[in-house]
Amino acid sequence: xxxxxxxHGDAAAREPHTPQPTLDRxxxxxxxxxxxxxxxxxxxHKRIALLYLASITAFFVIGAVAAGIVRxxxxxxxxxxxxxxxxxxxxxxxxxxxVWFFLIPSIPAxxxxxxxxxxxxxxxxxxxxxxxxxxxVFMTGALFTLISVVLGGVDTGWTFYAPLSTAFSNxxxxxxxxxxxxxxxxxxxxxxxxxxxxxxxxxPGMTWFRLPIFVWTHYATSLIFLLAxxxxxxxxILLIAERAFHxxxxxxxxxxxxxxxxxxxxxxSHPAVYIMVLPGMGVISEIVPAFAQxxxxxxxxxxxxxxxxxSVTFFVWGHHMFVNGQSDLASLAFSALSFAVAVPSAVKVxxxxxxxxxxxxxxxxxxxxxxGYIGLFVLGGLTGLYLATLAINQHIHATYFVxxxxxxxxxxxxxxxxxxxxxxxxxxxxxxxxxxxxxxISALFIFVGFNVTFFPQFILGYLGMPRRxxxxxxxxxxxxxxxxxxxTILAAGYLFPMVxxxxxxxxxxxxxANPWDAKGLEWETTSPPPPHNFSGAPRVPDVxxxxxxxxPETGSHHT
Amino acid sequence: xxxQSALAIWPPAASAAALxxxxxxxxxxxLTLLLTVPVFLAITYFAVRxxxxxxxxxxxxxxxxxLIEISWMLIPYALTLIFFGWGAKVFIASRNxxxxxxxxxxxxxQWMWKFQxxxxxxxxxxxxxxxxxxxxxxxxxxxxxxxxxxxxLRLQMAALPDRTTEIWFKADRTGTYRLYCSEYCGTDHSAMxxxxxxMTQADYQHWLTHAxxxxxxxxxGRAIYESYGCAGCHDGGVAGVKAPPLAGLYGxxxxxxxxxxxxxxxxxxxxxxxNPNADRLAGGGKQVMxxxxxxxxxxxxxxxxxxxxxxxRVAEGTPQQGTPQQGTLQQGTRR
Numbered sequence: 001x002x003x004x005x006x007x008h009g010d011a012a013a014r015e016p017h018t019p020q021p022t023l024d025r026x027x028x029x030x031x032x033x034x035x036x037x038x039x040x041x042x043x044x045h046k047r048i049a050l051l052y053l054a055s056i057t058a059f060f061v062i063g064a065v066a067a068g069i070v071r072x073x074x075x076x077x078x079x080x081x082x083x084x085x086x087x088x089x090x091x092x093x094x095x096x097x098x099v100w101f102f103l104i105p106s107i108p109a110x111x112x113x114x115x116x117x118x119x120x121x122x123x124x125x126x127x128x129x130x131x132x133x134x135x136x137v138f139m140t141g142a143l144f145t146l147i148s149v150v151l152g153g154v155d156t157g158w159t160f161y162a163p164l165s166t167a168f169s170n171x172x173x174x175x176x177x178x179x180x181x182x183x184x185x186x187x188x189x190x191x192x193x194x195x196x197x198x199x200x201x202x203x204p205g206m207t208w209f210r211l212p213i214f215v216w217t218h219y220a221t222s223l224i225f226l227l228a229x230x231x232x233x234x235x236x237i238l239l240i241a242e243r244a245f246h247x248x249x250x251x252x253x254x255x256x257x258x259x260x261x262x263x264x265x266x267x268x269s270h271p272a273v274y275i276m277v278l279p280g281m282g283v284i285s286e287i288v289p290a291f292a293q294x295x296x297x298x299x300x301x302x303x304x305x306x307x308x309x310x311s312v313t314f315f316v317w318g319h320h321m322f323v324n325g326q327s328d329l330a331s332l333a334f335s336a337l338s339f340a341v342a343v344p345s346a347v348k349v350x351x352x353x354x355x356x357x358x359x360x361x362x363x364x365x366x367x368x369x370x371x372g373y374i375g376l377f378v379l380g381g382l383t384g385l386y387l388a389t390l391a392i393n394q395h396i397h398a399t400y401f402v403x404x405x406x407x408x409x410x411x412x413x414x415x416x417x418x419x420x421x422x423x424x425x426x427x428x429x430x431x432x433x434x435x436x437x438x439x440x441i442s443a444l445f446i447f448v449g450f451n452v453t454f455f456p457q458f459i460l461g462y463l464g465m466p467r468r469x470x471x472x473x474x475x476x477x478x479x480x481x482x483x484x485x486x487x488t489i490l491a492a493g494y495l496f497p498m499v500x501x502x503x504x505x506x507x508x509x510x511x512x513a514n515p516w517d518a519k520g521l522e523w524e525t526t527s528p529p530p531p532h533n534f535s536g537a538p539r540v541p542d543v544x545x546x547x548x549x550x551x552p553e554t555g556s557h558h559t
Numbered sequence: 560x561x562x563q564s565a566l567a568i569w570p571p572a573a574s575a576a577a578l579x580x581x582x583x584x585x586x587x588x589x590l591t592l593l594l595t596v597p598v599f600l601a602i603t604y605f606a607v608r609x610x611x612x613x614x615x616x617x618x619x620x621x622x623x624x625x626l627i628e629i630s631w632m633l634i635p636y637a638l639t640l641i642f643f644g645w646g647a648k649v650f651i652a653s654r655n656x657x658x659x660x661x662x663x664x665x666x667x668x669q670w671m672w673k674f675q676x677x678x679x680x681x682x683x684x685x686x687x688x689x690x691x692x693x694x695x696x697x698x699x700x701x702x703x704x705x706x707x708x709x710x711x712l713r714l715q716m717a718a719l720p721d722r723t724t725e726i727w728f729k730a731d732r733t734g735t736y737r738l739y740c741s742e743y744c745g746t747d748h749s750a751m752x753x754x755x756x757x758m759t760q761a762d763y764q765h766w767l768t769h770a771x772x773x774x775x776x777x778x779x780g781r782a783i784y785e786s787y788g789c790a791g792c793h794d795g796g797v798a799g800v801k802a803p804p805l806a807g808l809y810g811x812x813x814x815x816x817x818x819x820x821x822x823x824x825x826x827x828x829x830x831x832x833x834n835p836n837a838d839r840l841a842g843g844g845k846q847v848m849x850x851x852x853x854x855x856x857x858x859x860x861x862x863x864x865x866x867x868x869x870x871x872r873v874a875e876g877t878p879q880q881g882t883p884q885q886g887t888l889q890q891g892t893r894r
Binding site: 394 | 570576580594601606646711715741742747
């Protein structure tokens with residue numbers, strides 16, 4: 001009955017009727033209690049997810065403003081708009097805030113927190129208090145980093161390479177380092193909680209191969225959180241010790257080795273790319289079948305691919321260091337291993353495309369984001385192989401080509417998946433529908449704005465424009481201006497959802513339990529769910545993605 | 560420098576290896592198009608063809624080919640591996656210089672490059688080299704990590720403190736190209752650039768014996784002046800330090816604390832840099848300047864004195880000339 005309203009046409013055209021008196025009941029998780037204390041001391045995974053959502057949105061705004069300052073400075077080649085120091089601080093803040101305070105926690109800490117218990121039919125995560133603690137740890141780390149920004153900023157770049165960061169920078173490096181170190185513990189706690197929850201809290205009948213891909217990718221992400229984060233924590237503590245006490249681990253002036261820091265840094269920071277990418281793949285793997293009304297193609301392959309990516313990613317960190325004084329043999333090995341990443345990535349892309357084939361497609365906002373994601377992720381992934389090619393890397397390493405490449409992965413990938421997921425689960429999270437027309441317009445603005453901003457940077461890099469340049473030769477100006485123009489379109493695309501989504505909280509149409517006719521346990525409960533997620537025991541279907549259009553799983557025929 | 564159109568999308572390649580790198584990039588781009596265009600077209604086509612409400616055959620084939628699914632994983636992978644091999648081949652060649660290569664030393668420091676030719680001549684930020692001759696550049700750093708980037712040769716390599724790295728190439732096209740620092744190194748990272756001038760052997764020999772030996776260009780001197788920290792105090796950048804301004808100093812009368820009056824000539828300036836505690840100024844404050852004896856090499860000291868000789872003219876001649884804090888330093892080094 002709740003699906004009656006969704007049978008015909010697109011969401012925009014759907015009748016604005018309220019199908020079920022399930023909403024704004026005083027007992028859903030949003031309304032059951034309303035004191036400040038009930039929010040800030042909550043152990044409900046759904047409320048903690050919202051605490052994270054509010055925090056990371058604030059950090060996204062800070063990071064975006066810093067990006068705007070960077071793009072403003074680069075409109076002119078001679079640095080006439082701001083000093084080199086201001087520019088350097090702007091791109092450092094942009095990187096630090098976006099990587100550690102937006103991208104890494106983005107999907108896992110919000111949607112992962114909100115959805116994993118719902119998707120596996122559990123009442124909460126395994127350790128609800130630890131979950132709350134991880135948010136407080138996150139905010140403590142954020143506080144230190146913000147202190148560094150308020151005092152005057154940092155100019156080391158988000159990579160904190162020694163000995164620039166330990167002996168030469170005169171900026172507020174220590175509080176920023178302390179903040180980033182602390183925030184790592186929040187990742188570790190979240191990863192631990194997810195792993196234990198997925199192992200022990202699945203509802204009866206929810207076997208591993210009935211789990212949604214979203215849960216698989218979060219499981220893989222959690223393993224990276226647990227295995228890689230301690231390495232960066234250690235490396236940052238050593239960096240702090242060197243800056244504060246000259247202990248001499250990385251700075252040759254005290255007998256250290258600066259390349260060692262790069263190894264430790266990328267041993268975490270390359271897997272961290274998959275902390276950002278895998279959850280996004282999970283989101284897309286939920287959206288595409290729902291809007292194609294078709295079972296996900298090659299479910300097992302996609303699940304294995306998530307684990308495969310999480311494993312391979314630990315063996316490729318050296319591709320960041322081909323021209324940094326690493327041995328030639330190491331460079332050859334890391335180059336070869338990096339190409340292997342293409343296999344599981346290609347599995348995902350081809351299987352999403354195959355899922356759309358012969359589907360019953362509805363091109364609503366979440367699906368537009370998902371389709372944009374696939375296109376941008378493919379370009380981002382393949383340009384990663386350019387960078388993994390040794391001879392090409394010698395030319396485009398540390399140029400704008402790299403900047404374009406990782407923004408295609410992190411904005412084109414993670415941010416689009418985040419926004420797609422936000423629109424997909426918004427009715428479930430808030431109990432309200434947003435304005436579909438505005439949703440589509442903003443998706444279009446983001447896709448166009450993103451490409452106009454970042455595609456010219458591939459060309460700039462190939463032409464040889466180094467990254468992190470406050471000033472640049474005049475022949476690069478045209479493409480830089482184009483990129484800055486694109487960033488204003490992108491900014492508009494980001495602003496719209498902040499308005500219409502917030503507006504929908506009060507004025508949006510009330511959401512039915514399952515506005516998209518989607519499969520998965522989270523759609524079986526009310527929107528928003530009750531504090532303990534399900535009113536009765538959830539019924540686990542025999543197969544995941546049990547959509548009307550089915551294609552046989554590989555292995556059942558002709559294998 | 561050379562006129563480059565605003566929309567050049569093919570940067571000049573000055574060596575055979577650079578050209579081969581371009582071929583790898585071009586080939587990879589064709590492969591990328593081959594792998595992505597079908598996916599993009601398929602997604603677009605499916606979005607139109609199978610949109611809800613459209614009549615379309617949505618029946619799915621009961622058979623599914625394991626072979627097809629394995630092949631769409633492995634064939635693109637195998638195709639990309641061709642480029643791994645090709646790229647590795649060019650890379651390995653670029654790591655193994657021939658024994659007859661001419662050796663040039665490059666030293667990075669915040670924020671300038673210094674290049675030393677085998678015949679002893681040195682230059683700041685700019686590099687003049689012959690074509691048709693294998694050249695090895697041995698690279699090191701005196702402070703943080705830098706990287707020497709020569710886009711026309713499609714090469715870059717980190718400059719690490721206390722370590723030596725190297726690149727080699729054999730250029731085959733004369734001309735003036737850019738050179739950069741490509742590893743972020745602090746405030747004036749983007750000013751740590753210059754020109755790579757590739758010339759014929761004869762021109763290079765001529766340059767070595769004429770221009771190279773007595774190079775005293777203002778930009779090089781200014782880079783030294785910034786890099787050794789003179790500008791920090793003498794241009795008024797450090798709060799609480801009252802260092803005398805040096806613009807227009809050369810040739811003036813200077814009153815010393817012991818009552819003598821001397822002319823600020825080459826010898827006086829040189830002596831003050833090497834031993835600031837001697838010949839204290841009349842009415843001067845606390846002497847805080849460190850001695851640069853043993854810190855600044857003789858050729859750089861010559862450049863610095865040469866720069867101070869012309870400092871007032873520089874200040875008037877180029878109004879954009881500023882302190883690094885104003886972000887306009889590159890005006891002095893780029894033309």
